Amino acid sequence: MNQVIFDIITNEKIAKDVYKLVLYGDTSGITAPGQFVNIALDGFFLRRPLSVCDWDLSLLTLIYKTVGDGTKALSEMKRGSLDILTGLGNGFDTELCGANPLLIGGGAGVPPMYGLCKRLREMGAAPTVVIGFNGAEDVFYYEEFEKLGALTAVGTADGSFGIRGFVTDVIRALDLSYSGYCACGPEPMLKAVAEELPHIKGQLSFEERMACGFGVCMGCSCKTKYGSKRICKDGPVLKSDEVVW
Amino acid sequence: MADMSVTLCGLRLDNPVIPASGTFGYGAEFKDFYDINILGSFCFKGTTKEPRFGNPTPRIAECSGGMINSIGLQNPGIEAVVSEELPNIAAYFKKPVIANVGGYSVSEFVYCTEMLNASPQVGIIEVNISCPNIHRGGANFASDPKTAAEVTAAVRRVTKKPIFIKLSPNVTSITDVAKACEEAGADGLSLINTLLGMRIDIRKARPVIANKIGGFSGRAIFPVALRMVYDTAAAVRIPIMGIGGVATARDVIEMMMAGATAVQVGAENLRNPFVCREIIEELPKLMAELNIERLADIIGIAQ
Structure with a gap:
C-alpha cells in the first residue's frame, strides 16, 4: 500500500451516474488488475474504495458510479488533488x-475488467468479454x-x-469454451x-462495506x-472453489 | 529535547500515543506503513476465549465526523493469540504491548487473562467490559458498577500484570463505574469505548448495519470522551488511558490536561493509517509552543 497525492486530470460523465476519473501520480503501489484504491474526500470520515480500471506509470483511471453523497461529491471535483491509498487488495x-479466459463485468463491476483485459492481451491471451447493464443509458466501455x-x-x-x-x-x-x-x-x-460455469476455474471480485481497506x-x-477472509486484504478476489454462497 | 515519556503503572512509555484495540489489528499491516516501534505501545485486537467470526455484514456505516461499527469481536481466540500472534508481534515490535481481552462471562475474562500471564511481552491487560456489539441492545458488564466490579475483582485475583478496565460511555454515571473498578482492584482505566449509534438506509428503509446498532467512534466523539476523562480523573486515583476521537497532537494534549496519563488513537487510524506517526512527530513542536518540557507534567493540570 502507498499513500499518494494524485492530481485530477479529467473527471467526466460517461454513462448514467457513471464517471471516469483520470489522475496523475505515482501508481507504483498497484501490482495487479482488480486491486482497488481508497480515496479521502473532504467532509467525509471514511475513504471511498474504488476499483482500478487502468493504470500506467503515472496515470490512474477510475470509473465509479455515484451511489451516495461521497461519490456525488467526488463527481463534482473537476480539478485539484486527492489523497489516495493505492494498491489495496489482491x-x-x-x-x-x-489462453482464452472469459471476463464478466456487471455495472459498476465492469471497470476492473478493462485493466485485466488489457494485461491479458499483452500476455498474448485471447479473452472474451461479457458485460451487463440495466439499459442502454448505463452502457460504457463497450468500444474500449x-x-x-x-x-x-x-x-x-x-x-x-x-x-x-x-x-x-x-x-x-x-x-464458447474458456x-x-x-x-x-x-x-x-x-x-x-x-x-453457470461450474466446471471452469473462476476468480470472483466481491464488494463489502469497509472502513480501513487495508x-x-x-x-x-x-x-x-x-x-474467514477480509474482502479488503485477502480479497476482493476470491477463487470460485473457496466461496461460500 | 522535549520529554514525551509517561509512566503507566510502572511501565515507562517513550510517548503517550497508543493505537486503540480494534483499529490496529496485531500491528502486522501497520508495520509495513511505518516503524511502529516509535509508538508508546499498541493495544491489539480484543481477544475472547474461543475464536469468533463476529457479526453479519454490513458491519460498517459512516456518519458526520465518524463511523459506526458492529464487528462483534472477530478474533482467532486466546490460544491462537498466545501461540501465533504474540510470537509474530515479537518479531516486529520490541516494546511491551497491551492485550485487550473480552468476554461474555466473568469466567471468560478470567480464562483469557490467565492465558496471558506467561507472556512477558504483554505489559498491560486491558479488560474490555464495554463492547457494545456482543449483546443486542448494547448491554455489557460496564453498564452497572456492580458487574464492572465483579469482573475487575475476578481478573485481579488471577494476574499480577497491571489491569486497565475499559469503560462504556453508555451509562448514567461513568464515575460511579470507575470508582467501583478502582475499589475492586483495577490498576487503571481506559475510557471511553464507543457510543451506541445507528444509521438507516433511506432507500431500503432499513438500518445500514446488519446488527442494526453499533458503536459510534471518530472525531465527533472527542468532546464527549474528554468530558468523561476529566470527570473520571477527578473521581479516582488510578491512571487513565484517554480514548475517543483523538486525531491530532492537540487532542493528546487536551486529553492529558484533562487527566489522562496515556492516550489511545482509534478510528482515525482507519482513515489515516499514518496518524499516530504524525501525532508523535507533531507533539514536540506543540510542546515547545506551549512551553511544556515534560509531557508528564501536564497530566490533569486542567482539573
Whole structure:
C-alpha cells in the first residue's frame, strides 16, 4: 500500500451516474488488475474504495458510479488533488486465466475488467468479454474493450442494447469454451456466473462495506471454505472453489 | 529535547500515543506503513476465549465526523493469540504491548487473562467490559458498577500484570463505574469505548448495519470522551488511558490536561493509517509552543 497525492486530470460523465476519473501520480503501489484504491474526500470520515480500471506509470483511471453523497461529491471535483491509498487488495491472478479466459463485468463491476483485459492481451491471451447493464443509458466501455481486440458482448436487462437479459444469458448465447473466468459485479450476478460455469476455474471480485481497506478493522470479513477472509486484504478476489454462497 | 515519556503503572512509555484495540489489528499491516516501534505501545485486537467470526455484514456505516461499527469481536481466540500472534508481534515490535481481552462471562475474562500471564511481552491487560456489539441492545458488564466490579475483582485475583478496565460511555454515571473498578482492584482505566449509534438506509428503509446498532467512534466523539476523562480523573486515583476521537497532537494534549496519563488513537487510524506517526512527530513542536518540557507534567493540570 502507498499513500499518494494524485492530481485530477479529467473527471467526466460517461454513462448514467457513471464517471471516469483520470489522475496523475505515482501508481507504483498497484501490482495487479482488480486491486482497488481508497480515496479521502473532504467532509467525509471514511475513504471511498474504488476499483482500478487502468493504470500506467503515472496515470490512474477510475470509473465509479455515484451511489451516495461521497461519490456525488467526488463527481463534482473537476480539478485539484486527492489523497489516495493505492494498491489495496489482491487483484486478479492473470497466470490462472489461461489462453482464452472469459471476463464478466456487471455495472459498476465492469471497470476492473478493462485493466485485466488489457494485461491479458499483452500476455498474448485471447479473452472474451461479457458485460451487463440495466439499459442502454448505463452502457460504457463497450468500444474500449473491442479496441483491445477482445471479443466483446453486451447484455442489458431491458434489451435496449445488445442481448436482452443477464450476463448469464449472454454467456449461453455465445456458447464458447474458456480456460477460466474472472467476474466482478453484484453478488447475485457472481453467484449466477459461478452456477453457470461450474466446471471452469473462476476468480470472483466481491464488494463489502469497509472502513480501513487495508485489513485491520475486520469490517468486511466473509466466510470461505478455508476460513474467514477480509474482502479488503485477502480479497476482493476470491477463487470460485473457496466461496461460500 | 522535549520529554514525551509517561509512566503507566510502572511501565515507562517513550510517548503517550497508543493505537486503540480494534483499529490496529496485531500491528502486522501497520508495520509495513511505518516503524511502529516509535509508538508508546499498541493495544491489539480484543481477544475472547474461543475464536469468533463476529457479526453479519454490513458491519460498517459512516456518519458526520465518524463511523459506526458492529464487528462483534472477530478474533482467532486466546490460544491462537498466545501461540501465533504474540510470537509474530515479537518479531516486529520490541516494546511491551497491551492485550485487550473480552468476554461474555466473568469466567471468560478470567480464562483469557490467565492465558496471558506467561507472556512477558504483554505489559498491560486491558479488560474490555464495554463492547457494545456482543449483546443486542448494547448491554455489557460496564453498564452497572456492580458487574464492572465483579469482573475487575475476578481478573485481579488471577494476574499480577497491571489491569486497565475499559469503560462504556453508555451509562448514567461513568464515575460511579470507575470508582467501583478502582475499589475492586483495577490498576487503571481506559475510557471511553464507543457510543451506541445507528444509521438507516433511506432507500431500503432499513438500518445500514446488519446488527442494526453499533458503536459510534471518530472525531465527533472527542468532546464527549474528554468530558468523561476529566470527570473520571477527578473521581479516582488510578491512571487513565484517554480514548475517543483523538486525531491530532492537540487532542493528546487536551486529553492529558484533562487527566489522562496515556492516550489511545482509534478510528482515525482507519482513515489515516499514518496518524499516530504524525501525532508523535507533531507533539514536540506543540510542546515547545506551549512551553511544556515534560509531557508528564501536564497530566490533569486542567482539573
